[in-house]
Amino acid sequence: MNILLIGCGKMGGAMLRQWASNDNNHFTVADPAARDLPKGVKHVSKMAELNAAEFDVMLIAIKPQMIADVLPDYAFSLKPDGCIVSIAAGCGIDTIVGIAGEKAIIRVMPNLAAMVGLGVSGLYANNKCTEQQKADVTVLIAETGTCIQLSSEDEIDRLTAISGSGPGYIFEVMRSYMAAAKSMGFDDETARTLVMDTIAGTVETARQSPDTLEELRNSVTSKNGTTQAGLEELMRDHKLEALFRNTVQAAYSRAIELK
Numbered sequence: 001m002n003i004l005l006i007g008c009g010k011m012g013g014a015m016l017r018q019w020a021s022n023d024n025n026h027f028t029v030a031d032p033a034a035r036d037l038p039k040g041v042k043h044v045s046k047m048a049e050l051n052a053a054e055f056d057v058m059l060i061a062i063k064p065q066m067i068a069d070v071l072p073d074y075a076f077s078l079k080p081d082g083c084i085v086s087i088a089a090g091c092g093i094d095t096i097v098g099i100a101g102e103k104a105i106i107r108v109m110p111n112l113a114a115m116v117g118l119g120v121s122g123l124y125a126n127n128k129c130t131e132q133q134k135a136d137v138t139v140l141i142a143e144t145g146t147c148i149q150l151s152s153e154d155e156i157d158r159l160t161a162i163s164g165s166g167p168g169y170i171f172e173v174m175r176s177y178m179a180a181a182k183s184m185g186f187d188d189e190t191a192r193t194l195v196m197d198t199i200a201g202t203v204e205t206a207r208q209s210p211d212t213l214e215e216l217r218n219s220v221t222s223k224n225g226t227t228q229a230g231l232e233e234l235m236r237d238h239k240l241e242a243l244f245r246n247t248v249q250a251a252y253s254r255a256i257e258l259k
């Protein structure tokens with residue numbers, strides 16, 4: 001497929017790094033700021049430099065607030081049977097239709113772990129998309145990690161609040177955990193290793209185990225031991241659960257505002 005990537009910042013760039021290693025597709029990046037693009041990727045700074053080229057897929061990876069300004073310039077470079085894929089948070093299919101007209105449109109919500117091929121994305125296609133388009137875009141997204149098919153657009157906004165923004169929450173949890181390790185006297189490097197290896201090992205243990213997370217947590221917790229003492233603080237008044245619920249609700253509300 002001939003793919004135009006509009007916006008190649010943190011997220012578009014992360015996905016492009018995975019895609020560029022596969023020769024099946026040809027990429028053109030439209031982004032005035034793009035630097036150090038992978039070998040074989042074409043670059044334009046503005047629409048006029050496309051020289052009337054047409055694309056099978058136009059992938060929108062600019063900030064949602066910019067779409068109304070930027071997309072009209074590029075909308076004509078989509079082939080008549082082409083497909084628009086948007087990874088923008090919130091920005092709904094109706095908004096894209098309002099700018100680009102009735103088209104095959106797929107919303108995808110990836111996350112930053114796509115950078116290392118361990119992303120998780122949700123995908124929702126409108127009813128103008130053919131089965132072939134859905135299959136082609138699913139294969140493309142699956143090159144960056146897990147791809148989950150969604151049956152309503154609202155699910156994309158809810159998934160954004162969990163996995164799209166998720167790496168941001170987890171980086172902050174890691175940062176706080178590491179600050180706690182440093183307060184115990186560990187230097188920066190040791191604290192980082194202790195926290196990252198504990199989290200990576202815990203995730204892998206959970207992946208490989210048939211047990212529930214509650215059972216796994218209990219298997220660490222000796223009666224009257226150290227973990228019990230720590231968890232009594234962490235779980236006091238269910239504050240952690242409430243904090244996560246409020247966190248994802250705030251992110252979901254923002255996705256709705258961005259529509």
Ligand SMILES: NC(=O)C1=CN([C@@H]2O[C@H](COP(=O)(O)OP(=O)(O)OC[C@H]3O[C@@H](n4cnc5c(N)ncnc54)[C@H](OP(=O)(O)O)[C@@H]3O)[C@@H](O)[C@H]2O)C=CC1
Pocket residue numbers: 006007008009010011012013030031032033034060061062063064066070087088089109110111112164165
């Ligand atoms: N970051 C993330 O983890 C995730 C982001 N997303 C979505 O991805 C989209 C991009 O986010 P993110 O990558 O974080 O943002 P970035 O700001 O890193 O990337 C956007 C890129 O678009 C460029 N740009 C600005 N104006 C234009 C233009 N007129 N034409 C082409 N490109 C332009 C920007 O350049 P400049 O910097 O010079 O303005 C930048 O390189 C958003 O819609 C966001 O909702 C989705 C999931 C996860």
Ligand SMILES: O=C(O)[C@@H]1CCC=N1
Pocket residue numbers: 089160164165
């Ligand atoms: O914060 C944002 O709006 C984007 C969408 C999900 C992650 N980053």
